[in-house]
Amino acid sequence: MCTATNYTTKDHYFGRNLDLEFSYHEEVTVTPRNFRFEFRKAEPLASHHAIIGMATIVDGYPLYYDATNEKGLSMAGLNFPENADYKPEAPDRTNIAPFEFIPWILGQFETVAEVRDALAGLNLVKINFSDAYPLSPLHWIISDREASITVESVAEGLKVYENPTQVLTNNPTFDIQLFNLNNFMHLSTRTPENTFSKELDLDVYSRGMGGIGLPGDLSSASRFVKAVFTRMNSLSGDSESESISQFFQILGSVAQQRGCVQVGDKDDFEITIYSSCCNTDKGIYYYTTYENSQVTGVDMHKEDLDGSTLAHYPMIKGQSIRMEN
Amino acid sequence: MCTATNYTTKDHYFGRNLDLEFSYHEEVTVTPRNFRFEFRKAEPLASHHAIIGMATIVDGYPLYYDATNEKGLSMAGLNFPENADYKPEAPDRTNIAPFEFIPWILGQFETVAEVRDALAGLNLVKINFSDAYPLSPLHWIISDREASITVESVAEGLKVYENPTQVLTNNPTFDIQLFNLNNFMHLSTRTPENTFSKELDLDVYSRGMGGIGLPGDLSSASRFVKAVFTRMNSLSGDSESESISQFFQILGSVAQQRGCVQVGDKDDFEITIYSSCCNTDKGIYYYTTYENSQVTGVDMHKEDLDGSTLAHYPMIKGQSIRMEN
């Protein structure tokens, strides 16, 4: 399914793995300030913050998977099957369709604090983009440099959780994901001490034994624990190269390898279609793909951000190998 | 510590992660056929199979970490602390120092079957390269397209294990590593069925739940289980790009992220210094580094393999980013 995370060195980085058994025509897409965002049940945004992220463009509309705006606010939608519950139109609230949620948030706000306030009056309304693009069951992580929140529209209503882990995967609901971390509080990056029994002479036979108990399967609850442990303990230098590398290493710790997650009874397998890492301070969107481990980058500030036309760069796939001889 | 593996599509691939808290001056090194290999206690090899692999070159001698010869035979040494036990010189056997083991094997043999025979008369003798390069406690994986063996010199003597997993990590001894896989036989890439209780209505709330129980920490025993599961279930197309990508994805599943494995009480952390993948049929050695995810390649057949001088290419580090705008 998917994993999103944040990491901060000198700059702040936001990104995600997209794990699926198929790929739409994803493109790195820059939406400039004067691209007119229409909303089905809310006022349009004629001008707004510029946005960069990964999207499928349909009928000229950028369906963003994850994106960052020019103010450094970031947002990603991740699969949330069985739990996502969108609502009928509510007359007293701002009704936003799930596919409009990222543009509506990133177009207007600069910080998570502002978003928190705006969400108080929001209703995620059950409207699809089109018959060909039906509703996806999603939940979202919204982050700035300081904080992250998780937004879930479930049967009980719209839930907004503080997310101190700054990581999001999929099911179960975020309160259970957070609770589950308690069961791993004893894990450590350090060498374990023998607390089993002082009378037994036990042996640290390998480095890394402080992490024994960390799950390694690719289910969403296990990926959450593994990604949080990796992220919270990550260390990196401040340079762009070091920071990006550490970010992709964090996402790599929960990547999905072809063959390991079979979908239903078919011969389909989920893989990590792409991994992204956006420098939210500089507006540069980096990514790798399952088959292209070289980092590709797009800089939003190299586009005409005052324009009204989407700039888009198809994903580069296939290993780009540097031969030395 | 380290992980080595094999994977076969149309061609056969062999490689490894080198996980350490520091880096020597590793270089991709091609040893041509007429480079004279001296051995401390055995006859020299004036001419031999050409070899490509990662090495530190000291005083003109290639100290290989992992390598492949022009016949497709491959070999890697991995850390084996507390267990590796090298022996005094044995008059009735061929006495090879651990640092000579890769050249001696890859210089002469074409298949694992040949190696198995040769090992019958071998003694791994307790001789270091120099005071500055003391003995490393190692064990080895030796592979051709068809089979792999694990070689361990332990207190009881030289043990040679068939290795049907074609994966090697570190401690414990390989018999225990293989035995431990029995405890994971129920894991699956498929959706689990409810065998807990027919009377309870349990829910497959995520893809990948068939793998629940797979360890995700970075200790050597856990990496072994995770890498074997990933490798044995891997699926890939036959092209070079697809094959290499799948190989690096397998190694990525057990990569070590900076911060997750603290060494002793110091602020040192093991990381995956490099990941290698050698096309053993074509003699092309590919690698990535912790901070450079682009694949770099060196083709042994582009060198003068009848020469007598080492060709060597320092590791390319630092992200090589392809900017799109």
Add this chain to the structure above:
Amino acid sequence: MCTATNYTTKDHYFGRNLDLEFSYHEEVTVTPRNFRFEFRKAEPLASHHAIIGMATIVDGYPLYYDATNEKGLSMAGLNFPENADYKPEAPDRTNIAPFEFIPWILGQFETVAEVRDALAGLNLVKINFSDAYPLSPLHWIISDREASITVESVAEGLKVYENPTQVLTNNPTFDIQLFNLNNFMHLSTRTPENTFSKELDLDVYSRGMGGIGLPGDLSSASRFVKAVFTRMNSLSGDSESESISQFFQILGSVAQQRGCVQVGDKDDFEITIYSSCCNTDKGIYYYTTYENSQVTGVDMHKEDLDGSTLAHYPMIKGQSIRMEN
């Protein structure tokens, strides 16, 4: 902490482990029909169903831990720290103090269905028995032969959960406990098949390997999984001896041994003070204690159930050994 469960052969049985680091003066206590139950904020019950169970009698009032009435309805209170949230008096509801909850329910109702209805108007009011007997944070399991429910008064209000497992332990809240069972759906009482890899020849080296992954520690979430697995897969003959034995075996699977659960930093350790098993059809209450494994029984129908005075039998402690010579 504690574990409660149900089991049905020819008759229906209900009981629990009480796990604590100390023991009050628990007694098997029969409350006859005409013992007057006063309630702090509700109408008294001058006559009611007779009740048998384990209680501490304070000032003539039976503070029941777990009990069954003459109609076969049963109820037990289990520790629920941090989560239990009792409320101020609510004018429009029936206000029952936690210590009154078992008498109020068992005094009036015959089935879980009746209880479900009654709970709709209930408020668990924040009133302690006395300064010497402060409020305990509890949640409850209420069972008849057909069904069980779990009742939790938490910050959001009074929650009533269907409990198909018929097991209750302690934290976390019951919705999370139930959800967590999904992670164990692959466990089985049968011999596992090798789904890890067809290419590896893995070995079923022990009976019971289908259960690998079942937790064995004594935390409340782990005891819940273990007790549910044991209960749901239990098999027993129909006789009283067989049924009771199987019941105590289920409770034994999650018993707490002295030394294994340290309380805080003190040299106090939780142990299973007593295990109970009530034949709810016959009104016979059986129990064992940590140090007395012989089953002791009290038959409510041997008491004057039309009386107004409590009958009580102090717990028999200390091994009662049958010497054969």
Add this chain to the structure above:
Amino acid sequence: MCTATNYTTKDHYFGRNLDLEFSYHEEVTVTPRNFRFEFRKAEPLASHHAIIGMATIVDGYPLYYDATNEKGLSMAGLNFPENADYKPEAPDRTNIAPFEFIPWILGQFETVAEVRDALAGLNLVKINFSDAYPLSPLHWIISDREASITVESVAEGLKVYENPTQVLTNNPTFDIQLFNLNNFMHLSTRTPENTFSKELDLDVYSRGMGGIGLPGDLSSASRFVKAVFTRMNSLSGDSESESISQFFQILGSVAQQRGCVQVGDKDDFEITIYSSCCNTDKGIYYYTTYENSQVTGVDMHKEDLDGSTLAHYPMIKGQSIRMEN
């Protein structure tokens, strides 16, 4: 399968669970000093130490499952399928059949130190008791108050392991069982500290969380870890009642409940047929059975130990309930 253990308070105790899907006609059996022990390939013992333990008596010969002699030396045989490898007669060694092993050891020796010496010249010879009583694949624990050893006759020969855990279950071989404990060194009876991440506010929501990771399934490797943890951390008063109780609690932590371990594809299930606890200082053998939790005792010193005839007491089965009214 089975679990054996030791525990010492003022006195020393030795015992085991016998886990099987069927029961032979087990009896507590006292062999007095002048019962003549014949051996198939070794000199008979016309007089010897008196022995008490659980046995099936066939043709007047006590086939002991577990036993203790009047000097306090104890021994139990536990199932060891696939691994036990008995040998042809060896002319230069003492050839003892597996079914003779307990009488031969307990008849002659007082301490584990003496046994260690005697085992140097021993050969476990492949001779069955009779066609109706074929060879059982077994390994053994031999204990005195100070120490325990594990004896395994495997393909490589007779192995004698020091056993600091004083626990034995079944497969795998004892070296692997001991090694596996290293993976649990971080378990503790204490409340865990949050070493996962200082930046996350994790919650100790239950007592006993220091043991998270302890296995709870009934396979032999899991029972070993659970029983060792329970035993090594056990605390008990010194009295006979307290000591026995703690011993049976340790064994109870790895008892097998009917329904939880299916044997093959049949509707057979392993259960804990009996649990024994011998006070090796006083020569009193206590036991409980699956269906009789009351402790039954037999005192060897109440028999004529200078006699030549077996004294035997059939196992008491079926709950012996103490009714209070």
